[in-house]
Amino acid sequence: MKQLKSGLAAAALLAGLGFAGIAHADITIATAGPMTGQYAAFGEQMKRGAEQAIADINAAGGINGEKLKLEVGDDACDPKQAVAVANDLVNKGVVFVAGHFCSSSSIPASAVYNENNVLQMSPASTNPVFTDEAATKGWTNIFRTCGRDDYQGATAAKYIDTNFKGKKVAVLHDKSAYGKGLADETKKGLEALKTPPAVYEAYTQGDKDFSALVSKLKAEGIEVVYIGGYHTESGLIIRQAAEQGLKATFISGDAQNTNELWSITGDAGEGFLFTFAPDPRLKPEAAKVVDEFKKIGYDPEGYTLYTYAAIQVWAEAVKTSGGTDTAKVAAAIRAGAFPTVLGTLGFDAKGDVKNPEYVMYEWSKGQYAEKK
Numbered sequence: 555m556k557q558l559k560s561g562l563a564a565a566a567l568l569a570g571l572g573f574a575g576i577a578h579a580d581i582t583i584a585t586a587g588p589m590t591g592q593y594a595a596f597g598e599q600m601k602r603g604a605e606q607a608i609a610d611i612n613a614a615g616g617i618n619g620e621k622l623k624l625e626v627g628d629d630a631c632d633p634k635q636a637v638a639v640a641n642d643l644v645n646k647g648v649v650f651v652a653g654h655f656c657s658s659s660s661i662p663a664s665a666v667y668n669e670n671n672v673l674q675m676s677p678a679s680t681n682p683v684f685t686d687e688a689a690t691k692g693w694t695n696i697f698r699t700c701g702r703d704d705y706q707g708a709t710a711a712k713y714i715d716t717n718f719k720g721k722k723v724a725v726l727h728d729k730s731a732y733g734k735g736l737a738d739e740t741k742k743g744l745e746a747l748k749t750p751p752a753v754y755e756a757y758t759q760g761d762k763d764f765s766a767l768v769s770k771l772k773a774e775g776i777e778v779v780y781i782g783g784y785h786t787e788s789g790l791i792i793r794q795a796a797e798q799g800l801k802a803t804f805i806s807g808d809a810q811n812t813n814e815l816w817s818i819t820g821d822a823g824e825g826f827l828f829t830f831a832p833d834p835r836l837k838p839e840a841a842k843v844v845d846e847f848k849k850i851g852y853d854p855e856g857y858t859l860y861t862y863a864a865i866q867v868w869a870e871a872v873k874t875s876g877g878t879d880t881a882k883v884a885a886a887i888r889a890g891a892f893p894t895v896l897g898t899l900g901f902d903a904k905g906d907v908k909n910p911e912y913v914m915y916e917w918s919k920g921q922y923a924e925k926k
Contacts, residue, residue, distance in 0.1 A: 560752070563858035563880065581620050581878060583608075583868070585861060586627030586636070586653035586663070587678070592786045595812040595856075596655050598850075600677060601626055602852060603650055603861030606843065611865070614709055617872050628661070631656035648672060649878045652864040655857070657681035658731035661786065661875075668693045675699060675868060677860035680706060681735040685904040694884045696869035697901060699864045699894075700857070701910030703736045706807055706829050706865045709912040711743025713827075714778060714805065721777040724753035726791070728769070734870040735757075736807045737782025752776065757787065764791045767800045781806040788826075790817030796822035811856040816920040831896075831910070834859040839906050840895040843904045865895035 579675050585604035589623065608622045616622065625646050627639035636659035643651060644666060650673045654660040658767035660679035667674040668688070674698040678686065682704050688696035714723060734756070741751055753774050757767055763879065768791070771779060779795075779802050781788045792804050803825065810828040840859055847854040854862075868883065872894050873883040891900045900908040900918035916925040 559676055559705070567886050570773070572629075572631075577852040578815070579616060580621045580623040581649060581872075582625060582628055582647050583650040583865065584625040584646075584648045584653065585645065585801065586629055586639050586651055587659070588631040589626060589628035589630075589653035591630035593655065593784055595785075596678065596883045597812045599812070599854075599856045599858040600653065600655060600861045602847070603677070603858040605867060606846060606854075606858075607865035607869075610615060610843070610846075611869055617869050618876070621793075627651075627653065629656075629659045631659055633662050634657050634659070635657065637661045637666060639663070642833070644670040644672060649880070650865075650868050651881075652677060652861050652868075654679065656730065656732055657684055657735065660684050661687065661731060662694070663686060666698050668695055671880045673697070673868065673883055675864040677864050678808075678857045679732070681731045682739075683731070685906050689904040694888075694905075695880050697713045697864075697867075697884075697887060697897065697905035699860045699867070699896065699907060700808070701831060701912060702906060703807070704733075705910050706912050707736055707739025707828050708743045709914075710780060710805060711747060711749075711809070713829075713914055714740075714744060714780065715747040715749045718778045719749070720801065722775050723749065723751045723778045723780065724755065724771055724774070724776040725780045726750040726755050726757060728759045728784065728787055729756050730783070732809065733783035735782070737780065740756070740780050740782065752778070757783075758790075759787065759925045760781070761787060762790060764794050764798075765798065768800055769797045771795070771800065772880075773801065776800070776802055778803050784809045785812055785815040786818065789815050789823070793822045793824060809907065810917075810923065811915070813855065815922075823917045824919070827925065828915050828917075828922075829912045830915055832913055834863075834896050837895065837897055839893065839897055841877065843895050859895045863896045863899065866894045867892045867899060898912075 571608040629636035640663040657679040862884040871886040875886040
């Protein structure tokens with residue numbers, strides 16, 4: 555009896571100190587992407603979006619009485635490192651991952667998450683294989699809040715065909731799952747429109763000297779260059795093309811939406827075009843969150859709000875399903891329509907966003923904006 559009383563007293567003391575919350579333990583979620591390396595600007599976007607989403611959810615009382623805790627994984631957009639990061643996050647008890655960024659990371663990491671019953675929602679991986687492969691294998695835990703490259707590539711191809719009819723076009727890619735996938739979809743679209751590219755050429759991620767490639771484009775008389783790749787290399791290609799006097803219009807995809815690009819291109823980036831969804835920062839649903847970011851001096855560009863939205867969707871599905879069980883949460887996501895900073899999001903059977911949109915953006919004087 556004495557031991558029972560002392561046990562009760564200890565429990566009462568812990569409760570008084572705020573430790574009675576064993577039933578209210580933190581729910582651990584994660585974001586994963588290139589927190590270091592040449593694409594770290596995008597990892598920063600994801601981290602900021604995840605931190606703000608969690609802060610806002612916790613400030614509103616958490617999810618079903620539980621608070622969220624964030625883990626951050628750095629894959630540096632390396633496929634092997636992505637698998638290691640995924641395993642590490644699983645070992646840390648993560649139940650949801652808003653990530654990864656690069657398709658070449660998201661695709662191999664998805665196998666780890668599926669095997670360990672973790673829900674994955676990428677804010678940025680646009681290669682169709684990411685969800686197509688998961689659907690083929692019967693996986694139900696894979697989603698994305700961004701669009702797909704078959705839509706994005708078709709948008710670019712139509713724009714080129716409409717605005718540069720009869721011009722000599724080159725399609726370049728960086729051999730990555732994202733870059734080559736996007737370039738191939740654009741090439742496919744151009745061929746369908748009877749505007750096949752005159753040059754189809756690969757380069758290597760991490761290269762710094764593109765003089766030989768630029769010389770080839772000049773020799774071929776190329777007037778429009780489509781680049782399937784990331785801003786670090788595309789910026790150098792554009793700058794070196796200007797230095798060599800190549801007069802061409804440069805077009806690319808959604809991995810150009812970071813203010814870091816202009817620091818690479820300088821004035822040579824004037825008129826550089828790229829596809830992305832309509833600017834989420836301008837959506838009325840995002841106004842409050844955008845203001846929160848601005849108060850701390852941060853511009854929530856690129857995939858910041860896409861990461862925020864991924865966590866919003868998952869959090870609402872957890873509330874709907876009554877817990878974090880991945881199968882139940884995944885079913886709730888497919889069955890629902892979710893108000894987010896990106897607007898209302900619904901998902902198809904594969905885990906893709908319904909009705910994705912792509913528009914053209916243009917760089918001018920160090921800033922990018924939707925082309926009118």
